[in-house]
Amino acid sequence: MRFGILGETRVWRDDGAEVPLGGPARRALLTLLLVRPGEVVSADRLGDEIDPDGALSSHALQSQVSRLRTALGPEAPIERAGAGYRIVVPPDDVDACRFERLAQDGRAALRDGDAERAAALLREALDLWRGPALADIAEGETAQAAAVRLEEQRLGALEDRIEAELRLGENRVPALRELVGRHPLRERPAALLMRALAAESGQAEALVVFEETRRRLADELGADPSAELTALHRELLSADPSPSPAAPPVPLTAFVGRDDEVAEVADLLRVARLVTLIGPGGVGKTRLSVEVAGAVTDEVCFAELAPLRDGAGLPQALLGALGLRENGLHLGGGAQTPLDRLITALSDRVLLLVLDNCEHVVDDAAALASRLLATCPRLRILATSREPLGVIGEHLRQVRPLDAQAAVRLFTDRAQAVQRGFTADPEVVRRICAALDDLPLAIELAAVRLRTLHVDDLAARLDDRLGVAARGSRGVDDRHRTLRAVVAWSWDLLSEPEQLAARRFAVFAGGATAESAVRVCGTDADTLESLLDKSLLEFAGGRYRMLETIRAYAAERLDASGEAESVRRAHAGHLLDLARTADPHLRRAEQLEWLPVLAAEHGDLLAAVRWAVETRDAETALDLIAAASHYLWIRGASASIASQATALLDAIGDEPPAGRGEEYVMCVLSAAADAAGRPVWQRHRAVAEKALAAAWSGAEPGRYPVVLLMWMMRNASDGDPRGAFALVASQCDRSEPWVRAAARFVSGFGPLGEGDDASAERVFASAVEGFRSLGDRWGTALALDALAGLAGTRGDQATALALTDEALALTERLGALEDGADLLVNRGDHLIAHDAAAARADYEKAAGLARRAGSATYLAAALRGLGDIALSEGDPAKAGRLFDEALERLDPHWIKSAANRVRTLAGLGRVAEARGDHAAARARYGDAAESAAAVMGTATPEALRAMGLPENVVEAVSAR
Structure with missing residues (x-):
């Protein structure tokens, strides 16, 4: 039997026949019971909700229940429970419950990067709706609250579905425009529309949406856009920082025993475009790939795939390894999908791409490798895996355990590193290596034990330890049985202080500095160095780290020790102290120093919050969330703790703990950072507002200044914002400089949108001064x-060039590749009329940056500029090739691309004219005129000149 309350209340049997329910009172009764199937609803509440006027007596209610039981039959029993009733049906048989489950699963899939599954789940969820939620109950507190909750979830699911569809490349601009029209003060649809326009049309229309949203918020709520929307606006105007491709890890020890294999694989890569190193775990595939990467002359990008949970995130992982990331403006579609960004970035690049640890994503890795090799002719791939990728043209190189002689050399080399003058009977060493299956990792772990053991004792203990391990499960592969045995054996040989430090170190999710490890583990620097010497720890980048295999074993030992709670509490306390120390620095110029410090601890911060919430340590959890909120806000990662904040509020209840009102407010705001937290926000808002007023109404300011800005932004789109803005306005004298600078920058777009360029210029200049001072x-x-844009608009090219140069210098220091490419093309367009050589240099540099960033849009713009140069130099054949290539890369649906499309089509018309093909020239000019009209609404000479077209082309297009 199926039940529907998302619309009129209806019931269907399994064969599809509808169950007659009777009159409105009976439908209302069933609706109330189905809101929470299986939960008891009191008779008083049922009576009040069904008949608010109080005319429904207890006897009448019992009569309605009896009739409803008769209609439903035994398939949906209605039970009397205490002073109320409940209906006993599976929640998934109720459309509202099924909707909530599907919507939650869809959001989780979207968060995990599986847009296709997310879209399918969310469509299924939304298809369950037949009308307004709980349509058969007009009044009643319970019904109204449930209906509001369901309608809010419906809207959130619709937004999630549209985002998933955008990531799949679907054009959702019309649907988003309609959604923004129906919910003009809701910022997420506006943000999605901006992203969709950036991907489908270009920057201009997306900026218009931002400005319209900003005006509505200001006019109707007196509010500024949220931090998320403002950050998206900044992203529209500039590119993301991009580091260089990931280099292979730097080996910490000498390479022993595989020199011939390095040469063979390097030689093979000269004739083969895909080489896969296969073999069991611990055999040395990764180390061999590192050595091969160092032996080749090509540029190398090393992509570590082991952290991936599945293949869905593989393209994004490669973008990250290449020094790119999925551009937040482009959720999918066109030339901006992750795979297409990869192809754009690699299409003309001579590169060796190392895909390390493919075995758990082998099918996806094979498909991606095949596509990249087919579309990027200068690319070569070296993969490591336990099994072949199975791609046509793949060359396999089996990596086997070391031969006997090399294994002995490796053991001896590592032993001499920990024991000066080490010598031993070769037969004893050989016996040790054979017991370890000649696996390099196992040999290295064993050799460092010679710091405290004689080699004969080592051989005896090792043989015994592995003999015990060999009697384990036959279903576990040899690598895991062997390595677990080696780790366990190595652990037993540690001293008690070393074991204590090693098992406590397992609480660190992302490694630790020496200072952090000493404090949390209750150890000393010498013990850490000893663990480093014995390969239980690694040290790189100023941080100690533990191999995951060893960390997993150490965590087991910690749980078995009985001290896990105290160690994790010490870990959380350390992270809290660090976050509190960093917080004031994030509001000053030294934020550039402190943000990387916190970023290095990001995983541990989240782990500490999760532990505090799970153990119901409300005070520690509140303190951690509050202290970390400013950092997470700057990083755009507030949603990463939203679910934990929601769970914490559920545990706390409706009142903040004594003395932690401000922390409670930060927790409420953190929960609301995720759309799923909206009901939490609605439930806790009033209490949070009182707590915030209490914290900031006295002579002394509150502990967390960022809470004011976060509170103002959250209230801008939810509830009545007047009280929030009055509170924030009363703190103007306490505002920090970074807040003022950001406010000036954002406020400058108001007069700019109204055509008051002079006022906009004054405000932007003030923002420049404020940001520089910080x-x-x-x-x-x-x-x-x-x-610079204002200067160019009024024809002051000298000033525009100077400002663009200054902005370029800053973006270069930031590594903002796409922003730099855009600025270079703009500068080239300014220069081409009087300095063609300088313009060519800018276009060529822009093309290089665009290729590195994987940006088809900016690459096409640069190629168009080079085509203009070729035409001006009298080489129409070269110009034609460049224009054709630019036109192929331009997406006609992008406004950002459309202006370049007009210029490219006009350039092709000029090429045809130079060849004497007047019919083709007229056709191309006609195409340019149509494209111009599509962009500007008209193809008048003024509009064409505004696009930067030369006068002879303007005349030709206008005549056409």
Whole structure:
């Protein structure tokens, strides 16, 4: 039997026949019982909800229940429970419950990067709706609250579905425009529309949406856009920082025993485009690939795939390894899908791509490798895996355990590193290596034990330990049985202080500095160094780390020790102290120093919050969330703790713990950072507002200044914002400089949108001054770019060039590749009329940056510019090739691309005209005119000149 309350209340039997329910009172009764199937609803509440006027007596209610039982039959029993009733049916038989489950699963799939599954789940969820939620109950507190909750979830699921469809490349601009029209003060649809327009049309329309949203918020709520929407606006104006491709890890020890294999694989890569190193775990595939990467002359990108949970995130992982990341403006579609960004970035690049540890994503790795090799002719791939990829043209190289002689050399080399002058009977060493299956990792772990053991004792203990391990499960592969045995054996040989430090170190999710490890583990630097010497720890980048295999074993030992809770509490306390120390620095110029410090601890911060919430240590959890909120806000990662904040609020209840009102407010705001937290926000908002007023109404300010800005932004789109803005306005004298600079920058777009360029210029200049005083390079570049645009509009090219140069210098220091490419093309367009050589240099540099960033849009713009140069130099054949290539890369649906499309089509018309093909020239000019009209609404000479077309082309297009 199926039940529907998402619309009129209806019931269907399994064969599809509808069950007659009777009159409105009976439908209302069933609706109330189905809101929470299986939960008891009191008779008083049922009576009040069904008949708010109080006319429904207890006897009448019992009569309605009896009739409903008769209609439903035994398939849906209605039970009397205490002073109320409940209906006993599976929650998934109720459309509202099924909707909530599907919507939650869809959101989780979207968060995990599986857009196709997310879209399918969310479509299924939304298809369950037949009308307004709980349509058969007009009044009643319970019904109204449930209906509001369901309708909010429906809207959130719709937004999630649209985001998933955007990631799959579907055009959802019309649907988003309609959604924004129906919910003009809701910022997520506006953000999705901006992203969709950036991907489908270009930057201009997306900026218009931002400005319209900003005006509505200001006019109707007196509010500024949220931090998320403002960050998206900044992203529209500039590119993301991009580091260089990931280099192979730097080996910490000498390479022993495989020199011939390195040469063979390197030689094979000269004739083969895909080579896969296969073999069991621990055999040395990764180390061999590192050595091969160092032996080749090509540029190398090393992609470690072991952290991936599945193949869905493989393209994004490769973008990250290449020094790119999925551009937040482009959720999918066109030339901006992760795979297409990879192809754009690698299409003309001579590169060796190392895919390390493919075995758990082998099918996806094979498909991706095949596609990249087919579309990127200068690319070569070296993969490591326990099994072949199975791609046509793949060359396999089996990596086997070391031969006997090399294994002995490796053991001896590592032993001499820990024991000066080490010598031993070769037969004894050989016996040790044979017991370890000649696996390099196992040999290295064993050799470092010679710091405290004689080699004969080592051989005896090792033989015994592995003999015990060999009697384990036959279903476990040899690598895991062997390595677990080696780790367990190595552990037993540690001293008690070393074991204590090693098992406590397992609480660190992302490694630790020496200071952190000493404090949390209750150890000393010498013990850490001893663990480093014995390969239980590694040290790189100023941090100690533990191999995951060893960390898993150490965590087991910690749980068995009885001290896990105290160690994890010490870990959380350390992270709290660090976050509190960093917080004031994030509001000053030294934020550039402190953000990387916190970023290095990001995984541990989240782990500490999760532990505190799971153990119901409310005070520690509140303190951690509050202290970390400013950092997470700057990183755009507030949603990463939203679910934990929600769970914490559920445990706390409706009142904040004594003395932690401000922390409670930060927790409420953190929960609301995720759309799923909206009901939490609605439930806790009033209490949080009182707590915030109490914290900030006295002479002394609160502990967390960022809470004011977060509170103002959250209230801008939810509830009545007047009280929130009055509270924030009362703190103006306490506002910090970074808040003022950001406010000036955002406020400059108001007069700009109204055509008051002079006022906009004054405000932007003030923002530049504010950001510079703080040392904020990114904010300064954004404001300078806005000023350059104003200068170009009024025809002051000298000023526009100077401002663009200054912005370029800042973006180069930031590594903002796409923003730099865009600025270079703009500068080239300014220069081409009087300095063609400088313009060519800018276009060529822009093309290089665009290729590195995988940006088809900016690469096409640069190629178009080079085509203009070729035409000006009298080489129409070269110009034609460049224009054709640019036109192929341009997406006609992008407004950002459309202006370049007009210029490219006009350039092709000029090429045809130079060849004497007047019919083709007229056709191309006609195409240019149509494209111009599509972009500007008209193809008048003024509009064409505004696009930067030369006068002879304007005349030809206008005549056409």
